Structures are given as structure tokens and as C-alpha cells.
Amino acid sequence: MTAHKTNWLTTILVTVLSVLILIPLYMAIIISLKKPSEMGTNLANFFRFPKILQFANFIDAITTTNFFQTAFNSLVITVCSVVVVVLLTSIISYAIARNMNKRFYRWTYYYLVSAMFVPFSMLMLPLVKQLSFLRIDNKFGLVLMYLVFQMSMSVLLYVGYLKNITVSLDEAAYLDGANSWQIFWKIIFPLLKPMHATVAILTALASWNDLLLPLVVLSGNGNSAVTLPMAQLVFQSQFGTNYNLAFASYMLASLPVLVFYLFAQKQIISGVVNGAVK
Amino acid sequence: MSRKKIFLLMTVPLVVIFFLFDTVPLLTGFVYSLTNSKGFGTFRFIGLSNYFRLFTDGSVLSSYWFTFKFAVVTTVVVNVIGILLALALNSNVKFKTFFRGIYFLPYVLGGLIVGYIFNYIFTFMLPSVGKALGWVFLSSSILGNANTAWTGIVITVAWQSVAFNILIYISGLQTIPTDIYEAAKMDGSSSWNTFWTITFPLLAPFFTINLVVSMRNFLMVFDQIMSLTGGGPASSTTSISMLIYQNGLSGNQFGYQSANSVIYFIIIVAISVFQLKVLNKREVQL
Amino acid sequence: MKKSRQIYIWIIIAAAVLMALFSIWAVRTPKKKGVSIELFVFKPEATATFQSLINGFEKQNPNIHVELSAPGDAYTVLKTRMVKGRVPDLIGLGGEQYYVDYAKADVFRNLTHDPILKQFSSSYVANMKFLEKSSQIHGVPYAANVSGVLYNKTLFEKSGLKIPQTWPEFIALCQKLKAEGKTPLYLGYKDDWTIQQAFNPLAGNLMKARAFNITAATIGKYDAEYNRPLQKLRQLGQYSQGDVFSYNYNDATSAFANGKSYMYLQGNWAIPLIKQVNPKINLGMFTFPANNSKPSKSVSGIDIVFSISKKTKHYAATRKLLTYLLAKQSYQKYLKQQFALSTLKKVNTYPASISDVVPNLRKGRITMSPQYMYPTELQIPSMLQAYLVNHEKTKTFTNQMNSGLKNILGPEGDGE
Numbered sequence: 001m002t003a004h005k006t007n008w009l010t011t012i013l014v015t016v017l018s019v020l021i022l023i024p025l026y027m028a029i030i031i032s033l034k035k036p037s038e039m040g041t042n043l044a045n046f047f048r049f050p051k052i053l054q055f056a057n058f059i060d061a062i063t064t065t066n067f068f069q070t071a072f073n074s075l076v077i078t079v080c081s082v083v084v085v086v087l088l089t090s091i092i093s094y095a096i097a098r099n100m101n102k103r104f105y106r107w108t109y110y111y112l113v114s115a116m117f118v119p120f121s122m123l124m125l126p127l128v129k130q131l132s133f134l135r136i137d138n139k140f141g142l143v144l145m146y147l148v149f150q151m152s153m154s155v156l157l158y159v160g161y162l163k164n165i166t167v168s169l170d171e172a173a174y175l176d177g178a179n180s181w182q183i184f185w186k187i188i189f190p191l192l193k194p195m196h197a198t199v200a201i202l203t204a205l206a207s208w209n210d211l212l213l214p215l216v217v218l219s220g221n222g223n224s225a226v227t228l229p230m231a232q233l234v235f236q237s238q239f240g241t242n243y244n245l246a247f248a249s250y251m252l253a254s255l256p257v258l259v260f261y262l263f264a265q266k267q268i269i270s271g272v273v274n275g276a277v278k
Numbered sequence: 279m280s281r282k283k284i285f286l287l288m289t290v291p292l293v294v295i296f297f298l299f300d301t302v303p304l305l306t307g308f309v310y311s312l313t314n315s316k317g318f319g320t321f322r323f324i325g326l327s328n329y330f331r332l333f334t335d336g337s338v339l340s341s342y343w344f345t346f347k348f349a350v351v352t353t354v355v356v357n358v359i360g361i362l363l364a365l366a367l368n369s370n371v372k373f374k375t376f377f378r379g380i381y382f383l384p385y386v387l388g389g390l391i392v393g394y395i396f397n398y399i400f401t402f403m404l405p406s407v408g409k410a411l412g413w414v415f416l417s418s419s420i421l422g423n424a425n426t427a428w429t430g431i432v433i434t435v436a437w438q439s440v441a442f443n444i445l446i447y448i449s450g451l452q453t454i455p456t457d458i459y460e461a462a463k464m465d466g467s468s469s470w471n472t473f474w475t476i477t478f479p480l481l482a483p484f485f486t487i488n489l490v491v492s493m494r495n496f497l498m499v500f501d502q503i504m505s506l507t508g509g510g511p512a513s514s515t516t517s518i519s520m521l522i523y524q525n526g527l528s529g530n531q532f533g534y535q536s537a538n539s540v541i542y543f544i545i546i547v548a549i550s551v552f553q554l555k556v557l558n559k560r561e562v563q564l
Numbered sequence: 565m566k567k568s569r570q571i572y573i574w575i576i577i578a579a580a581v582l583m584a585l586f587s588i589w590a591v592r593t594p595k596k597k598g599v600s601i602e603l604f605v606f607k608p609e610a611t612a613t614f615q616s617l618i619n620g621f622e623k624q625n626p627n628i629h630v631e632l633s634a635p636g637d638a639y640t641v642l643k644t645r646m647v648k649g650r651v652p653d654l655i656g657l658g659g660e661q662y663y664v665d666y667a668k669a670d671v672f673r674n675l676t677h678d679p680i681l682k683q684f685s686s687s688y689v690a691n692m693k694f695l696e697k698s699s700q701i702h703g704v705p706y707a708a709n710v711s712g713v714l715y716n717k718t719l720f721e722k723s724g725l726k727i728p729q730t731w732p733e734f735i736a737l738c739q740k741l742k743a744e745g746k747t748p749l750y751l752g753y754k755d756d757w758t759i760q761q762a763f764n765p766l767a768g769n770l771m772k773a774r775a776f777n778i779t780a781a782t783i784g785k786y787d788a789e790y791n792r793p794l795q796k797l798r799q800l801g802q803y804s805q806g807d808v809f810s811y812n813y814n815d816a817t818s819a820f821a822n823g824k825s826y827m828y829l830q831g832n833w834a835i836p837l838i839k840q841v842n843p844k845i846n847l848g849m850f851t852f853p854a855n856n857s858k859p860s861k862s863v864s865g866i867d868i869v870f871s872i873s874k875k876t877k878h879y880a881a882t883r884k885l886l887t888y889l890l891a892k893q894s895y896q897k898y899l900k901q902q903f904a905l906s907t908l909k910k911v912n913t914y915p916a917s918i919s920d921v922v923p924n925l926r927k928g929r930i931t932m933s934p935q936y937m938y939p940t941e942l943q944i945p946s947m948l949q950a951y952l953v954n955h956e957k958t959k960t961f962t963n964q965m966n967s968g969l970k971n972i973l974g975p976e977g978d979g980e
Contacts (some may be wrong), residue, residue, distance in 0.1 A: 418806070
């Protein structure tokens with residue numbers, strides 16, 4: 001049985017290559033733990049682990065970016081976006097997937113998916129104008145925007161996945177007297193779990209790390225509407241020369257999504273496996 | 279309520295929202311492309327002259343050249359490495375889940391942050407490696423040279439986005455039933471042959487999605503360039519998205535760059551449709 | 565089982581809706597009683613200074629609340645604010661074409677006949693008119709800047725170096741240092757705007773002032789004028805740390821602060837950052853000796869222009885804030901912390917670290933920064949970078965500039 005024998009040659013190869021992934025991350029972590037004076041320019045200095053770990057960098061990073069407030073803002077926006085995107089785009093995808101034989105739904109599908117190719121910078125100013133006209137140039141409007149911009153990708157993924165869920169499930173439920181709405185919530189929605197995880201991580205990454213959209217949508221709403229990436233702009237200006245501080249802040253900002261990914265990893269892989277592309 | 283009505287109720291509200299907040303601004307942007315608007319203040323309609331000007335504008339043409347060069351090269355790099363690593367990670371390696379986790383790490387970080395990390399590596403670390411080893415080509419930052427800066431961007435973006443391709447290919451490999459391999463082995467097929475006659479054809483749909491999605495993402499590259507080079511030196515790494523953002527918004531050429539966006543949109547859609555057509559045809563033949 | 569799952573889902577939906585409503589409420593509810601106004605400045609590096617000034621103002625005026633916005637990428641943010649129609653009440657921009665663009669778009673209150681301008685020294689008021697190319701003024705020239713050659717006094721004294729007065733002396737000094745294996749200049753040309761800090765004094769001294777009166781009628785007329793400044797600009801590269809397009813403003817600033825180079829081409833605005841990196845540095849600034857034999861003029865511009873939004877609903881409060889910022893105590897606080905120069909008649913002290921340029925400033929031997937005269941759309945810094953990177957001829961540079969200007973000033977552009 002070859003299936004259970006470990007392929008050591010490939011294991012070694014994969015290990016060696018993973019160093020390429022880890023070196024930049026290692027660099028970023030040790031920079032975030034060094035003092036500016038320990039940076040140096042010779043080779044040994046770059047890889048040397050700092051003698052005293054400067055956790056003070058992290059504390060400074062927390063105060064300069066007002067971390068707890070700004071990260072909370074980002075978190076609220078991210079969580080709302082994920083919930084809204086997962087709930088609403090899975091509903092529309094279900095309707096589309098079950099009616100692909102009708103022209104209206106087929107064209108809706110192409111219409112939504114083709115918007116993936118619109119350059120954002122073209123939409124930016126008209127969009128900002130519209131949002132402020134409707135008085136939703138705030139966190140609510142921002143969440144709405146993530147719904148709109150994530151819709152193309154999510155619909156693509158959900159519809160692909162739904163093609164694998166046999167229609168006979170629906171038919172049986174219809175015979176039992178259920179309507180489409182009930183079928184979706186009771187049968188389909190739970191079955192979509194792996195794809196929910198995938199869509200959730202993609203949406204979370206897009207909204208948590210985003211700078212441009214919050215910068216233009218939220219500007220003018222005062223300090224209560226500053227997201228973490230917006231606050232991190234100080235590392236391009238006032239604190240532009242302090243790489244250590246900046247990297248500490250970047251590491252700190254990456255932690256939540258990392259944790260989220262680790263929890264959802266298994267679901268994501270099986271989500272993509274079972275029909276991301278069909 | 280009838281089945282039909284419920285399905286409509288599920289679809290229409292969201293499509294309306296989408297139309298209002300995606301298509302309406304797109305159409306507004308198109309209207310602006312016919313004006314000399316700076317993005318604020320008064321403006322005049324100037325017909326199609328923005329569009330004519332695009333084809334003679336050196337900075338626009340060079341940004342198209344850079345963007346296509348970058349997107350094609352990175353798409354190839356990412357897909358070759360993606361397939362190889364997916365094959366490796368799908369074989370009987372030890373600590374499979376652990377390695378899958380490691381290889382996915384870069385994807386979780388933001389594009390700007392990855393750019394800052396690599397900017398530090400290219401500017402300070404690699405030159406010192408180059409000097410220590412006496413390698414001339416590494417002894418100065420590759421980002422500082424107009425001929426090599428784009429390779430730095432390829433490396434950075436590939437490093438980050440290869441994770442997505444690996445993920446998709448692993449998914450693809452798991453859909454291939456193992457008994458096909460067993461059968462091939464019984465027939466005495468070499469592993470090279472097995473790859474080209476069995477694995478690769480069965481991966482075709484995954485190859486298609488990877489190609490289309492990577493190409494589209496790379497054609498729209500923005501964050502990593504912003505933090506790596508800011509488009510320089512001498513605009514050699516200014517992608518189309520960056521040009522539209524920088525000149526259109528900070529640089530007051532809003533109307534003109536809107537025209538650029540329209541053309542750009544059409545080109546990206548055309549490329550994607552072309553890719554899907556060609557690749558789907560190939561899939562059918564196989 | 566199924567029922568509980570359904571309930572669970574409805575809880576999620578309800579929570580999402582509540583959270584969305586909460587965020588609308590949180591944003592729309594004014595936090596404090598009284599009037600709330602917004603101060604927008606394009607200098608994120610001066611956030612701390614402005615915040616402390618605002619704190620002082622709020623203490624004096626408890627019923628006025630001031631919100632400070634000093635975002636990165638300020639010009640894009642401001643543009644979206646204009647588009648939104650939510651223009652900040654008091655706006656501080658650099659004295660450059662961005663300001664002029666907004667002034668022309670009729671966003672700012674016309675201050676031409678406002679008595680507030682009387683307290684400014686007349687040369688800066690004249691500068692404003694020159695900048696706007698009109699007799700109308702839409703802002704107050706709050707503070708001035710001066711750029712030149714920042715130098716490390718400790719290193720200069722150690723090597724017994726004298727301040728060069730002419731271009732040949734400057735080059736001789738650079739050559740001497742280079743021969744000793746030292747770095748005369750640290751250039752951070754990765755950020756293309758830093759190239760202007762070398763180009764400004766060269767162009768300002770070596771070109772006719774008329775050449776900067778850029779209109780549709782003068783395109784191509786002064787091409788030959790660009791020869792000398794561009795040649796000298798290229799020559800400077802030889803005396804740098806090398807690989808100049810790899811390092812940005814921040815890298816170069818911290819290198820100079822840490823004593824890695826003797827000199828640094830920047831203005832007074834870089835001093836706070838330098839001192840932040842190395843508080844102990846003993847630095848000075850001298851005039852960039854662009855001319856071959858005669859003394860050169862210093863480059864000085866308006867560092868920050870404050871304008872009042874035309875649409876402000878709280879004109880009185882905004883006016884009060886501006887007056888407070890101009891009051892002697894707060895004004896001097898700004899000057900001191902930002903190492904900026906006074907534009908007021910009543911204040912004429914200069915920061916000690918720029919003492920070598922003060923004689924020029926007092927005698928008015930100054931030239932306005934040429935960079936402020938080119939239209940925003942032209943992106944002159946990027947063109948200068950291309951000139952250096954691609955080893956272009958002057959002709960290539962001017963041809964490109966002219967074709968850009970034709971598009972901007974011609975019939976399809978503004979048609980000014």
C-alpha cells in the first residue's frame with residue numbers, strides 16, 4: 001500500500017521551500033521586537049535575534065494607532081460585512097443556481113459576475129458622492145459597499161457550489177409542502193457551510209485589510225470612525241522612520257485574521273474542494 | 279406565495295442595491311470620461327477627445343505595458359509553482375495540515391503590509407547579502423533600478439498570492455479518485471506520463487479558474503506597488519490602477535482617467551472572456 | 565434541532581441589523597453641546613502640534629468643539645470631502661497649485677479685503693497673489709518655509725569645513741569628502757518629490773523668473789533655460805550615497821540624522837523628523853549655492869495656507885479659531901515645534917538651526933519655490949525622476965513637459 005508510506009523526499013523539499021515563506025515573516029517579527037539602534041546594515045544583524053525583546057514597541061504601537069478603538073471599529077465593520085455578505089449573497093445565489101435555465105436569472109448571474117472587472121478608482125468619486133447624498137457615508141454605508149463589491153466573487157463561488165447540491169433534495173421538500181424560503185434555511189443554508197467559511201474569510205480579509213474605501217467613505221466622521229489601516233498611515237508620516245514601531249503594529253493587525261483563518265481552515269479547504277470551480 | 283415569487287423576492291432587492299451602488303457610479307464615471315472634470319468644481323463636456331488623447335499619452339501606454347508584462351509573468355509563475363506545490367502537499371508528506379497552514383500564511387496578511395515587509399528586504403537586506411557575497415546584481419536594491427524594479431513586484435505579489443492557487447489546485451487534486459492512479463500504475467505509466475495524461479487534464483477546470491482569477495487580480499494590482507515602489511522609479515512600475523488613482527484623484531485628471539478606466543474595463547473583460555472561451559473549449563476536447 | 569437552528573439564524577440577522585443601526589446612530593449623534601467645527605490640515609506630521617493648539621482653544625472656548633483631521637494622502641481625502649459637499653470649516657493646505665485649484669473652484673471664502681491680512685508682511689501677501697495669478701486672495705499665508713542644505717555641524721567642525729558660497733566651492737567640498745570616502749549628500753529620490761528640493765534652488769537661481777509664469781502662451785518659450793539647472797541636478801547624483809532611487813524620504817532623513825552624510829537637501833519641515841530620530845544632532849542650514857560666482861537666493865515658500873470654507877455654518881467659531889492660531893502665544897508654539905518661519909509683521913524670530921539662511925531672509929533675497937508654479941496635473945516631480953533615471957536629454961524633458969502643458973492648458977484642458 002503506497003497510500004500510507006510517507007514520501008520523505010517531498011517532505012524535505014516542502015520543508016526547504018517553506019523557509020522561503022517563513023524568512024520574510026521571521027524578519028518582520030524580529031524587526032518588530034528590536035530597537036531602532038539594533039537595525040544595523042550588515043548581514044548578521046538582519047537575522048540576529050534581539051538580545052532584549054522590545055515588547056515596548058507593541059505598547060507604543062497600541063498607543064500611536066489608538067489600537068483598541070480603531071481595531072474595534074475595524075472589527076465591527078468586518079463582522080457586519082461578513083454576516084451581511086454570507087447571508088444575503090447565499091440567498092441570491094440559491095435563487096440563481098436553481099433557475100439557471102431561465103434567461104432572467106442567467107443574465108443576472110453574468111451581470112453580477114462581470115462587475116468583478118470594474119476598476120475601483122473609476123467608481124470611487126461618484127460612489128462617494130452618492131453615499132453622502134444618501135447620508136450613508138458612514139460605517140453602515142461602508143458595510144453596504146463591501147456587500148456590493150464582494151457580491152461578484154461570492155455569487156460565483158456559491159453558485160458553483162450549489163450546482164453540486166442535488167435538486168432532488170429540494171423536490172422532496174416541495175412534496176412535503178415546504179416553500180423555497182423554508183427549503184433554503186432548513187436544508188440548503190446548513191449544507192453550504194464550507195462555502196460560508198470560504199466567503200467569510202475572503203470578505204473578512206477584504207474588509208479588515210482595506211485602506212482606500214474606509215479612507216474616502218469615512219473621512220469627515222471624526223475619530224470615532226477611524227479604522228486600523230487608516231490609523232496605520234502614521235507610519236508613513238509622523239513615525240515614518242521607525243520601522244520597528246510600524247512592523248509591531250502590522251504584526252498586531254495581522255493577528256486577528258490569522259486566528260480566524262486557523263479556525264476556519266478545514267472548512268475553507270473542503271469548501272473549495274467541493275465545487276468552487278464547477 | 280408561489281415558488282416563482284419567492285425566488286424573485288430573493289433576487290430582485292439585492293440586484294437593485296447592486297445596480298444602485300455599482301452600476302450607477304460606473305455610468306456616472308462614464309459620463310465624467312466625456313468631460314474635463316478635475317473631480318470637483320465646474321467642468322465642460324469635451325466629447326471623445328479624452329479617449330483620443332489616451333492613445334498618444336506616453337505615461338498611459340507605458341503603464342499598460344508594465345501591467346500586462348507583470349500580470350502575464352506573475353500568472354505563469356504563480357500557476358507553475360502552485361501546481362508543483364499542490365502536488366507536493368497532496369502527496370504523502372508528513373505534517374500535511376501544518377504545511378498547508380504555513381503556505382497559506384502570506385495570503386492572510388494585507389497587501390500593503392506585505393509590500394512594506396518586502397520593501398525592507400529589497401532595500402536593506404538583499405543588498406547587504408549581495409555585498410557580503412560579492413554579487414554585483416544584488417548589491418543595490420532591485421527596486422531602485424527602472425529595469426529590475428518590476429521583478430521585485432512580481433516576487434512580492436507571487437509570494438503572497440500563490441497561496442490561493444495552491445488552495446484551488448489542492449481542491450482539484452482531491453476530486454481526482456485515487457483508483458485512476460492505481461490503474462495507471464498497473465499499466466506501467468511513468469509518473470511524468472501520469473501527470474500529463476491524467477492529473478493535468480482532470481485539473482483543467484481548476485486551471486481555468488486559477489488563470490482567470492489570477493490574471494484579473496494581477497491586472498488590478500495596487501496595494502503592493504503602493505507600498506513597494508509607489509510606481510517608480512521613473513514610473514516604470516506604475517500599474518494602470520495606480521495611474522488612475524494617482525493622476526485621476528490626487529493629480530486632478532479625473533475626467534481623463536475615467537476614460538482610461540473605461541478602456542481598461544473593456545480590456546479586462548475581453549481578456550477574461552477570451553481566456554474562458556479558449557480554456558473551456560480545451561476542457562471539452564479533453 | 566431544526567427549529568433551534570432557525571432561531572439562531574434569526575438572532576444573527578437581528579444582531580446584524582441592530583449593529584448597522586447602532587453605527588448610524590453612533591456616527592450621527594453629536595457628542596458635545598455647542599458648536600462643532602473641523603480643522604483640516606495636510607500635514608499629518610504636525611498632528612501633535614495642532615492638537616495641543618486646539619486643546620488650548622477649547623479651554624478658552626468651552627462651547628466650541630474642534631475636530632482635527634490630518635489624514636495621510638490628504639489631497640485625495642480632501643477631494644472626496646469636496647465631492648461629498650462636507651467641506652471642513654478651516655482648511656490648511658500647502659501654498660501650491662492644489663490650493664489654487666480649490667481657490668479657483670470657488671470653495672474658499674474670498675479674503676482679499678479682509679483685515680486679517682493686514683497683520684501679514686506684505687511680501688507674503690504679494691506671494692499669495694502671484695501664486696493665485698490673480699488679485700484675489702482666498703487664504704492667509706500662515707507660515708513660511710525655507711529649504712536649502714541641511715548640514716551636520718558636528719561633522720563639519722570635525723573636518724574643519726567651511727560653508728560653501730558658490731557652486732564651484734560646493735562641488736570642491738563634495739569632491740574632497742568623496743575622496744576621503746565619506747558621503748557628502750544623502751538623497752532619497754525614491755520619493756520623487758524630494759528631487760524638487762534640489763531642483764528648486766537650481767531652477768530658482770539659474771532660470772529667469774518669467775519662465776515660471778506658465779500659461780498657454782509661454783509653452784516652449786523658455787526651453788533653453790532648463791539646460792543649466794538640469795545639468796547641475798544630474799551632477800549632484802555623483803556626490804550621494806549611491807543607489808539614490810532605492811531610498812525614500814524617511815530612509816534618507818534617518819540616515820542624515822544618524823550622521824551617515826554631511827549634508828541633506830531639504831527644508832525646515834524635515835527638522836522635527838530628524839530630531840525625532842536623533843534628538844542630540846547639532847544641525848544647521850545654509851543656502852544652496854546654485855550660482856557659479858554671485859551669491860544665491862534662498863528658496864522660500866508658503867508652508868501652510870489657511871482658508872475658510874465658503875459653506876461653513878459656523879463662520880464666527882471658525883474665525884475665532886483662526887484668530888487663536890494667529891495669536892502670539894499659539895503662533896510661536898507652532899513656529900517652535902515645526903521649525904517654521906514667521907509670516908507675521910509682529911513676529912520675526914527665526915529658529916536657531918537655520919541661522920545661516922537668515923541674512924538672506926531678512927534682506928528678502930529669496931526666490932519662490934518653482935515647484936509651486938507648475939500645474940498639479942503635470943506631475944513635474946515624476947518627470948524629474950524620469951530625467952535622472954533614464955539619463956534623458958534636456959530636450960526630451962522639455963518636450964515632454966510641453967506636450968503635457970498643451971493638454972492641460974489647451975482647449976481641452978482648463979482653457980485658462
